[in-house]
Amino acid sequence: MAGLTRRTAAGVLALGLTASPALAATGGPRRVVSLNPCLDAILVQVADRDQIAAVSHYTHAPSSTSSGALGLTFPFTHETAEEVVALRPDLVLTARHSSPATRAALARMGVRTELFGLPNTVEESLAQVMQVARAVNRPERGQALVARIRAALAEAAPPPGARTLTAVTFQSGGFATARGTLMDEMMRRAGFENAATRYGLTRTSNIPLEKLIADPPDVLLAGQLEPGAPTWADRVLAHPALAHVAHRMYRAVFPQNLTFCGGPVLIDNARMLAQARRDALAALAART
Secondary structure: OOOOOHHHHHHHHHHHHOHHHHHHHHOOOOOEEEOOHHHHHHHHHHOOHHHEEEEEHHHHOOOOOOOHHHHOOOOEEOOOHHHHHHOOOOEEEEEOOOOHHHHHHHHHOOOOEEEEOOOOOHHHHHHHHHHHHHHOOOHHHHHHHHHHHHHHHHHHOOOOOOOOEEEEEEOHHHEEOOOOOHHHHHHHHOOEEEHHHOOOOOOOEEOOHHHHHHOOOOEEEEEEOOOOOOOHHHHHHHOHHHOOOHHHOEEEEEEHHHHOOOOOHHHHHHHHHHHHHHHHHHHHHHHO
């Protein structure tokens, strides 16, 4: 591997082979590196601060972080094996979208890694919280975080018999969230029907304007990359072809990074959706 000496690689290999006894003796990994922003968001909530050797570089980017200001306080890597090895971790958290080359290099050198999937449901996301918490030997913090998430979901749920609003969630580039995703479930839990299903979307992609014209949703949930930035919903509402139906769609703007991850992000996601629903109901009532 470029940039690694044989001596360094041998040292890391030895570290990987002796990690388990050390972890048992100290009550958990002492140097954890995460290569995924969604895992970062969970890790910074459940691990001891001095357990975290580095998070991913996405957590230091305002448009992609899911950890907020807390994530900025940790060192980060750009996901290269050289950077990770230099930190001498005894545990690396990776995801299926992490660099395959880096994962393969770490495996060759015996660095202990744990692979995580992409949760598509709330329950899968809560299970991932517990997986990370157990990996760093802090299961009680995982249980506390799960309880907080469940409480936020319960608070955001509409009362029984409340009106269901149709909605489309737009991300940058005009991509609409499809059915079978974590965001789709969050919408339904907050009292929205994902209109993308009515438009025939089977995966997250663009919605043709003619479908919006023929059957406009009650609400456009507009993900925003940063405060003040234009959203795709702005472009939709300003399109001449939608002039006669644009007034029928309420626009709710929120930070787009609330749609990227599960775990603790679901707390703010649930609150955002509940507020958007309340605001939309008030706006729609004022128009009638």
